[in-house]
Amino acid sequence: MADSVGRQVDSINHATEEDEKKQEIIRAKGEGKELTKEEKQRLRKEKKQHKKNKKDDRGPPEKEKEKASVPAPSKPATQSPAHKAPVPVNASASESPVAAEKPAKSKAELRADRRARQDSERASKPGKKEVGQQSTSSKPKATPSELQPVVKRLPEHVQVDDPAALKKLAKKLERQQVPLRSDYGYKVSLFSHLHQYSRKNPPTQQISIPVTAIHPSIVRLGLQYSQGIIAGSNARSVALLHAFKQVIQDYSTPPNEELSRDLVNKLSPYISFLSQCRPLSASMGNAIKYIKKEISNIPNQCKEEEAKRRLQECIDSYINEKIILASQAISKYAIEKISDGDVILVYGCSSLVNHILCEAFEKQRKFRVIVVDSRPRLEGREALRRLVKKGIRCTYVLISALSYILPEVSKVFLGAHALLANGYVMSRVGTSQIALVAKAYNVPVLVCCETYKFCERVQTDSFVSNELDDPDDLIVTRNGKTHLENWQTVKSLGLLNLVYDVTPPDFVDLVITDLGMIPCTSVPVVLRVKNVDQ
Amino acid sequence: MELQAVLMAAGGGSRMMDLTYNTPKPLLPVGNRPLIWYPLNLLEKVGFEEVIVITTKEVQKALSTDQRLKTDVKMRLDVVCIQEEADMGTADALRHIQQKIKTDILVVSCDLITDVALHEVVDLFRAHSATLSMLMSKVHEFTETVPGQKGKKKAGEQRDFVGVDVTGKRLLFMANEADLDEGLVLRKSIMRKHPRMLIKTGLLDAHLYCLKRSVVDFLVHNKSVTSIRGELVPYLVRKQFSKTLNSQNATEDSERNQKQQDAHHNLELLSTSKDEALLQLARERSCWNDHRGDMSEAYHGGKLRCYVHIMEEGMCYRVNTLAAYIEANRVVPKLFEDPPIHPAAVVSERSLVGSDSIIGQLCHISDRTSIKRSNVGTSTIIKEKVKITNSIIMNGVTIEEGCNIQGSVICNNAVIGRGADIKYCLVGSGQRVEPEAERTNEVIVGSDQLMEI
Numbered sequence: 001m002a003d004s005v006g007r008q009v010d011s012i013n014h015a016t017e018e019d020e021k022k023q024e025i026i027r028a029k030g031e032g033k034e035l036t037k038e039e040k041q042r043l044r045k046e047k048k049q050h051k052k053n054k055k056d057d058r059g060p061p062e063k064e065k066e067k068a069s070v071p072a073p074s075k076p077a078t079q080s081p082a083h084k085a086p087v088p089v090n091a092s093a094s095e096s097p098v099a100a101e102k103p104a105k106s107k108a109e110l111r112a113d114r115r116a117r118q119d120s121e122r123a124s125k126p127g128k129k130e131v132g133q134q135s136t137s138s139k140p141k142a143t144p145s146e147l148q149p150v151v152k153r154l155p156e157h158v159q160v161d162d163p164a165a166l167k168k169l170a171k172k173l174e175r176q177q178v179p180l181r182s183d184y185g186y187k188v189s190l191f192s193h194l195h196q197y198s199r200k201n202p203p204t205q206q207i208s209i210p211v212t213a214i215h216p217s218i219v220r221l222g223l224q225y226s227q228g229i230i231a232g233s234n235a236r237s238v239a240l241l242h243a244f245k246q247v248i249q250d251y252s253t254p255p256n257e258e259l260s261r262d263l264v265n266k267l268s269p270y271i272s273f274l275s276q277c278r279p280l281s282a283s284m285g286n287a288i289k290y291i292k293k294e295i296s297n298i299p300n301q302c303k304e305e306e307a308k309r310r311l312q313e314c315i316d317s318y319i320n321e322k323i324i325l326a327s328q329a330i331s332k333y334a335i336e337k338i339s340d341g342d343v344i345l346v347y348g349c350s351s352l353v354n355h356i357l358c359e360a361f362e363k364q365r366k367f368r369v370i371v372v373d374s375r376p377r378l379e380g381r382e383a384l385r386r387l388v389k390k391g392i393r394c395t396y397v398l399i400s401a402l403s404y405i406l407p408e409v410s411k412v413f414l415g416a417h418a419l420l421a422n423g424y425v426m427s428r429v430g431t432s433q434i435a436l437v438a439k440a441y442n443v444p445v446l447v448c449c450e451t452y453k454f455c456e457r458v459q460t461d462s463f464v465s466n467e468l469d470d471p472d473d474l475i476v477t478r479n480g481k482t483h484l485e486n487w488q489t490v491k492s493l494g495l496l497n498l499v500y501d502v503t504p505p506d507f508v509d510l511v512i513t514d515l516g517m518i519p520c521t522s523v524p525v526v527l528r529v530k531n532v533d534q
Numbered sequence: 535m536e537l538q539a540v541l542m543a544a545g546g547g548s549r550m551m552d553l554t555y556n557t558p559k560p561l562l563p564v565g566n567r568p569l570i571w572y573p574l575n576l577l578e579k580v581g582f583e584e585v586i587v588i589t590t591k592e593v594q595k596a597l598s599t600d601q602r603l604k605t606d607v608k609m610r611l612d613v614v615c616i617q618e619e620a621d622m623g624t625a626d627a628l629r630h631i632q633q634k635i636k637t638d639i640l641v642v643s644c645d646l647i648t649d650v651a652l653h654e655v656v657d658l659f660r661a662h663s664a665t666l667s668m669l670m671s672k673v674h675e676f677t678e679t680v681p682g683q684k685g686k687k688k689a690g691e692q693r694d695f696v697g698v699d700v701t702g703k704r705l706l707f708m709a710n711e712a713d714l715d716e717g718l719v720l721r722k723s724i725m726r727k728h729p730r731m732l733i734k735t736g737l738l739d740a741h742l743y744c745l746k747r748s749v750v751d752f753l754v755h756n757k758s759v760t761s762i763r764g765e766l767v768p769y770l771v772r773k774q775f776s777k778t779l780n781s782q783n784a785t786e787d788s789e790r791n792q793k794q795q796d797a798h799h800n801l802e803l804l805s806t807s808k809d810e811a812l813l814q815l816a817r818e819r820s821c822w823n824d825h826r827g828d829m830s831e832a833y834h835g836g837k838l839r840c841y842v843h844i845m846e847e848g849m850c851y852r853v854n855t856l857a858a859y860i861e862a863n864r865v866v867p868k869l870f871e872d873p874p875i876h877p878a879a880v881v882s883e884r885s886l887v888g889s890d891s892i893i894g895q896l897c898h899i900s901d902r903t904s905i906k907r908s909n910v911g912t913s914t915i916i917k918e919k920v921k922i923t924n925s926i927i928m929n930g931v932t933i934e935e936g937c938n939i940q941g942s943v944i945c946n947n948a949v950i951g952r953g954a955d956i957k958y959c960l961v962g963s964g965q966r967v968e969p970e971a972e973r974t975n976e977v978i979v980g981s982d983q984l985m986e987i
Contacts, residue, residue, distance in 0.1 A: 204656075207581075209580040209581050210539075210582055210583070238812060348821075351821070379821045385826075
């Protein structure tokens with residue numbers, strides 16, 4: 001309708017109307033994108049009934065905000081997952097030609113539509129919100145303003161079987177000059193939505209050797225991640241922050257740019273590269289969020305040297321507070337729970353649990369440890385080495401002997417990779433097994449986790465979001481024979497090497513954090529408190 | 535910047551004097567390209583934009599005038615000249631350019647022809663924060679007959695003994711047969727840390743090294759080290775397991791130890807930033823270890839690490855002997871997509887040029903000539919009824935009618951007289967072979983090149 005009006009006017013006066021038409025086309029294209037997003041959203045709405053209106057509410061006002069902030073080179077990272085960073089201008093080219101025809105559906109109509117819906121929803125909002133909240137497991141949130149309700153788009157790394165998402169990712173990586181790592185081998189169908197990389201194809205294959213697009217310390221870090229030299233949630237975060245310190249040190253503000261905006265932009269390709277090497281962990285994600293916030297909070301008048309120094313200090317204090325001091329606090333609480341004569345079971349190699357046990361041993365507690373290990377990583381051997389080196393009496397079993405050994409055990413200490421917002425514990429694959437069997441034997445399970453690993457994600461099963469490791473790790477040579485050597489030739493065979501699994505809160509008796517000892521279901525409270533602090 | 539490339543092109547080619555007495559080794563034609571083009575191409579393909587070339591004045595002139603080098607090589611060449619008479623070793627050369635070196639370096643030798651994926655070597659260097667990372671390859675037997683060699687090839691040069699750990703990546707031991715008096719001596723400290731060691735012979739050192747910046751500083755302080763391969767690399771490999779490095783004793787009595795310690799401290803170059811503590815923390819928290827079975831942490835707590843990438847497949851040649859030169863000439867043309875016959879060559883229709891031969895530009899090949907499995911350089915004139923098989927003809931050669939050349943190497947600007955029959959010979963630069971000569975298995979060089987007894 002608007003177009004036809006434009007054309008009628010056009011016939012009268014060409015000069016001025018041409019500009020207007022151009023503007024209309026641009027607007028129409030923008031609208032077109034909105035429209036296709038709208039269509040997708042409508043489909044989603046049909047599946048999820050009660051969230052339909054909420055999304056609609058938040059959708060349009062948020063898109064207006066997005067469009068307005070397009071000219072600004074960066075966005076403050078208030079919207080959660082960093083995955084939601086895409087600039088709307090950069091939507092896939094395939095969408096726009098299709099969209100260009102749609103705008104004929106008239107934006108005026110759409111706007112009126114939306115406004116009517118918004119008004120009706122605003123009226124019934126409080127009622128709907130409560131219903132929505134009680135359906136989720138955690139306690140009802142007190143005020144909606146404290147936890148910003150955000151449209152959660154699916155992160156890319158769980159959409160590998162969606163060609164559109166892959167295309168978007170490829171475009172983004174090309175723009176950032178980061179090589180795209182290709183998947184390897186046959187993926188078990190249940191997990192075909194996740195990436196599976198091979199260690200034989202390192203991410204450095206396609207980048208030039210004196211790297212230009214990515215800082216050398218980030219390349220080194222990525223290599224160390226992909227080869228497993230730096231493994232474990234805490235180690236990865238510390239190494240990441242160390243690399244960021246180097247990046248900040250070598251950074252120099254280009255002319256006519258603000259450090260607070262430009263540095264954040266510089267970090268984005270590095271983060272993409274690191275997530276190509278190995279998917280980011282929850283702790284790394286939180287650390288990145290913190291850094292980005294600190295960078296954007298640098299006042300403009302601040303001189304470059306002063307700003308860099310400030311950032312380095314921030315990073316140091318973050319590591320000190322959240323990792324070093326936190327582990328000391330957690331050991332203090334945990335040692336209270338260790339009594340003389342205890343038999344403690346640990347699984348895999350958690351840096352925090354090892355630290356606790358070593359501290360307890362130094363404080364003259366008498367206990368012995370049973371280390372449970374599992375293939376293919378066999379991390380328990382490293383934990384065993386550290387504990388035995390300290391002088392602690394240890395037993396070593398594989399996870400298949402778990403139910404045999406559990407009657408001897410008095411407590412189970414587990415480490416965590418992340419704690420999810422609904423109280424589930426995400427940890428190394430096998431942890432949920434241990435928690436389950438321990439529950440069956442009535443052995444208390446204590447999870448030790450720093451607060452910086454708390455994550456706002458919600459997950460109830462291990463399928464939805466996980467990490468697939470190199471399937472060739474499962475291949476082992478015994479007595480000179482390697483049976484799985486040619487597994488790729490057998491069409492009906494798939495090798496699955498999962499890295500994480502989630503443990504429900506019913507199996508966990510206590511979570512020991514630096515804030516104290518809390519039950520698993522209090523995790524959303526901690527998250528809320530954290531958000532208020534920030 | 536992460537890595538700087540340094541190309542060592544000042545070597546004299548002491549093991550193939552017959553070829554190099556007139557032409558400097560970097561300019562010897564291999565597959566109708568100067569030898570120095572191959573490492574430059576390797577560096578360019580990987581993405582280097584700048585190379586420091588250490589060479590002599592002659593080669594520098596050629597670099598700026600040679601068409602092939604100027605057009606094909608897009609990188610910026612920073613040429614550093616050294617006097618030929620100065621007889622500098624490779625380590626001396628590094629000391630000479632110490633001012634230019636600002637980051638870690640990748641040292642390549644000019645006689646290396648390879649298609650290795652360089653990122654394999656550099657990844658070892660990056661991931662493990664290694665001090666040295668090098669490339670080695672399995673030695674291929676040379677199948678071609680070498681002119682001038684009488685009788686069977688003797689056992690060849692002295693063997694290299696290379697010891698690697700179970701993974702095949704960490705370099706534990708390196709010695710040349712020449713340095714060992716009676717037997718191979720292994721230190722107990724190495725065996726304690728790495729009880730399983732694989733010792734390999736029959737490996738060719740490609741002379742491609744990634745070195746940390748601190749090694750260059752170490753060279754500046756220790757002027758006695760002259761050669762990278764001969765002295766520096768074995769020293770670094772030995773020092774991985776040296777006691778003074780791992781346990782930092784503060785007080786030592788004798789001055790000698792003090793001096794040694796200074797050298798060692800230079801070598802370690804603990805990145806004296808406070809960030810070293812962070813790296814240490816990350817390593818402590820990480821649940822990775824490079825070995826298992828003993829109580830030590832990753833890398834046994836050692837700060838100096840040497841790694842090697844051993845190429846199983848692929849091509850790797852070092853053109854430092856005549857045999858290698860001939861082999862390289864055989865293999866290299868298959869690599870590149872260049873047309874075997876250069877468009878600027880004039881080849882008569884009635885001649886027969888085999889498909890595995892390459893002809894350089896500005897050649898003149900007359901009727902009824904047959905060229906099989908040979909490389910013919912630029913500006914060569916070949917008259918009628920010549921038969922060339924299995925040979926390498928360099929630039930500017932004139933071959934008169936009716937010659938028969940088999941399995942030979944004819945150097946620059948030589949003239950082969952009419953009707954000569956040359957089998958398995960090496961004709962030196964600028965030599966003339968008289969007409970109707972019959973030579974088999976000889977090295978024909980000028981009298982001034984003959985050694986003085």
